[in-house]
Amino acid sequence: MAETIPLSGLAVGSSAVLREFPKTGPAFLRMREMGLLPGTSLKLVRTAPLGDPLEIEVRGYRLTLRRSEADAVRVEPGGR
């Protein structure tokens, strides 16, 4: 498996494939239910004016999440 970085470390405008996810915690279950699963490709669209939260594109729609959650999600840059 290629190098992974935290989702929060992705450059704005770039795509990545989601690789690893914390198993527990209500936030992460909801993120999966919103379609963020290992193997899902996503794109970091922008950050809010104050740098947090992040806006990502996943499965054709837009989702925001805070850096604190994005820190725990590992992605592999590239894809699409």
Add this chain to the structure above:
Amino acid sequence: MSMSLPSHLGETVRNSPVPARHTPTYALVGNPNCGKSTLFNALTGLKQKVGNYPGVTVEKKVGTAYSQHGQPITIVDLPGAYSLAARSPDEAVTRDVLLGRRADTTAPDRILCIVDATNLERNLYLVHQIMDLGRPVILVLNMMDLAAKARLHISIDKLEKELGIPVIPCEASQGKGLIELKVAMSRSDLPLPRHSWTIPAPIAPAVSELQASLVDHSRKSALSARAEALLLLTDQDSVRVAGSTPLDARTLGILHTWQKRWESEGTDWAGSLVSSRYEAIGRLCAEVVRAGSADRSAANVSDRIDEVVTHPVWGWAILGVIMVALFVSIFTFAEYPMTWIDDHVASLSDWVKGVMPEGDLRDLITDGAIAGVGGVVVFLPQILILFFFIGLLESTGYMARAAFIMDRLMSKVGLNGKSFIPLLSSHACAIPGIMATRTIEDPKDRLVTILVAPLMSCSARLPVYLLMIAALVPNDRVPVMTKVGIMFGLYGVGYFGVFGFAWLFKRTLFKGPPPVMIMELPPYRMPRMRDVLMHMVERGGLFLKRAGTLILAISIMLWFLAAYPKAHDGATPQEQMTHSFAGKAGHALEPLIKPLGFDWQIGIGLVASFAAREVFVSTMGVVFNAQDTGEESTPLRQALLAAKWPDGRQLFTPLTCVSLMLFYVFAMQCISTIVIVKRETNSWRWPLFQLGYMTSTAWIVSFLVYQGGRALGF
């Protein structure tokens, strides 16, 4: 990380037609932002009843649609949900109604699922859970026009064939597809979904065991027990709400045993369930959706708007302009109807005074009942205007952007971006502000927002501030900017209170993991005026119905306290006021408020303020016997400046004025707010807590300022 999903465990549910009752009941379910309310409004028109689910502050909407043959069809509009593993009270109600866990609502026999055709995969996740329930389902593909624009070709025939249920393409906002939908809804032979998917192998035995236990102990049907068993596995830390039947102990025991076992084995049970659902959905979408050449023009328009709206400079400017517009319109547009209401209430009561003989009954009708009704109705313009704006901001999609921009700031005190609009609205009036907190999903965030909202300086405090500023700084000698400066200072102290207490409550009373902010940013859409107006009217009606009667009763009681016991015949209003229960209360309060620099006469004003803060001004007018009682009027100002303590010291010294203004910044002196908080939190506990913490803060702040000022020689 990969998951292997053996296929031999797949289970298939066979079709079996369900006989229709005379008036079938449908539950309408769907993700937020998929056009569910628009469809509900289009199907039921004005035949809607809005109430609350008992014990929770979640809206219960039931409407009646008519089939092509005029047969009534009942539709229960369930709150928008992304999943049945609930994360908010709204989603919990949706889950509980569908699973038949709520005693107050019979489980609907058929389900109408609406999905956004432009966002099929994620929308189908909820549909996938719902198809487990073993009840007939109709799938509505909404926003087909937008899907066509995005060059998404969805094969309705294939989808119907794969799922085994009617699939109706629709454009709810244009009324397209409604006839076909009504025809499908009145079918008597609605099929069950053909729903086959693979439960991950490590979990399958647990699902069977939980299912068997639910059938035995909770008397569920086999299919609905299986659906519930599946849900229990992803539902472990989800939201519970009042009115929901708890799980039986046996089943709970089985669940815990399995969870312990999986934990020790390192099995990601919830995750693998979600993954296998998405795999099934992915296969289905690959089958039925053909994406054309990637011309995502609709998405591009949204993106271009967002480039500006969430821009580091323009984003703030736009947010500022929208908020100022919201604010100014609440203040100015509400002004005319409010004056109109006040005038008509006054002339109505004059008319009654003219036709009825003088006496207690006449006073009860005019000063108690009519004034009380006026006091309730006068809130309506602000509530309607605020909810018109909120409806507009929500239906265009801007509301989510405002939360996106503000989240970072609000998170500093432990709240999230969604608290921003309700708090800002509280500048006009805490009542609509508190009613607007329903957009906040997280129950703790919502409660904290409600608790601190009345600290935002509202429009009812303005007359009090103006009167005190007038008493503090004479018009002729001080530049206007000084007054403006004092006013800003008072608003600033209010903000300090809001954020300070929010921070404090989040660290003490509502400790816990920081709330998450996982929010969809829906594409921008043209607002639907009909939906916005219906929402606005519904809010106004709810206010009148839920809070109106109680506020009215309390207003009459407050009138009684000021009118009784009667002073001697021919007593002046001043003599009557000082002789009344309110006057006695002022006297009784004096030892408590003397350290703040207030005497018993100010005490009467504090008591009277509970009807509404601005009543302080007119009460002071009566108590100090001023003829003209406008807040900046010279006679009242002079009457105040002439007021003395019994020992001859001046009563309204600058220090007392400052102390009194600060008291009004913090004190909870508004019966209507207390009533609304009771309605919105479903208990007296929180409004009483709010009354306690705000009023004691007011006392402490005024005490420190007054005594500190005295010590410093002011």
